Amino acid sequence: MPSEPERVVVDPEGPLLMEGPVEIQLPDGTTACSDRFMVAVCTCRRSRRYPWCDTSHRRRTRRETD
Secondary structure (H helix, E strand, C coil): CCCCCCCEEECCCCCEEEECCEEEECCCCCEEEECCCEEEECCCCCCCCCCECCCHHHHCCCCCCC
16 A cells, blocks of 8 residues: 655745654754654745744845846
């Protein structure tokens, strides 16, 4: 019986939302783990808690388009 795929939600204005638990391998070879049922993974790299999102992306102001 095949297992159900994990769900990842892409938010263009924020983090990747992943159903947990998750284990993320970082570029330096270390592993970050979370056993939460939903995890926000930082995609802007502004987070002080990287790879976890701390909503730092919200402080960025956007330019208005004409």
